[in-house]
Amino acid sequence: MMRTPKLIVAATALALSGCSSMGDGTGFGSDYYSMVRVRSVQVGDGAIAVTPPRPWNRTRRLFLFEDIRQVEDWTLNGPLLDGMTFVTGLRSGRYLIRQRRTEDRQVPKFRADMSAPEITAMLETLYRVRGGSIDFRTLSLQPRPFLGHNGFQFDFEHLDTDELWRKGRAVGAVIDGKLYMILFDAARSHYYANAIGDFEAIVASARRRG
Helix, strand or coil, X not given: CCEECCEEHHHHCCCCCCCCCCCCCCCCCHHHEEEECCCCEEECCCCEEECCCCCEEEECCCHHHCCCCCEEEEECCCCCCEEEEEEEEECCCCCCCCCCCCCCCXXXXXXXXXXXXXXHXXXXXXXXXXXXXXXXXXXXXXXXXXXXXXXXXXXEEEEECCCCEEXXXXXXEEECCEEEEEEEEEECCCHHHHHHHHHHHHHHHCEECC
16 A cells, blocks of 8 residues: 555555555545455465455556556555555566656566565665655564465554555565565554454465465
């Protein structure tokens, strides 16, 4: 759910998730969202299946993510308040977002040999360059298994140009040279605590397909 001034990254620029995502919901009708029910569901390009503990809303891909099949965004209360982003096997040399080569500030491309600190630095750059974050703070970075592989957990918070503090958590791993990750991002007051349990349940339920 990355946001630009009053817009999520996807609507700018990610939102996701944003961390998650992309679009602030303003001006979008019911065709922008589709309900995700409490059952196993494929996300992204179908390489991962997860089971949410309660219904969420899938956001229609717009702008940046319209041609990035490995990225999908969900929200409970609207992307400006909370969101979850799924990255399902992003290949080495690819970007998480669309960007013009002529732009001065660039979000780095993912590389298969990236370490966890390098991946989190890429995410911070995404928030700062495309999400409009004016203050970004790393709270913790620690090892954590994901999808049966050695991975990482990244906790962070950021202040955006709408003067709202948001808090996030990303859990991911590089598997067979591809990035798999689930990222949760929400307003720090109330909304983060309201849905972090859902995020943990979804991460625990995640399974690779094929």
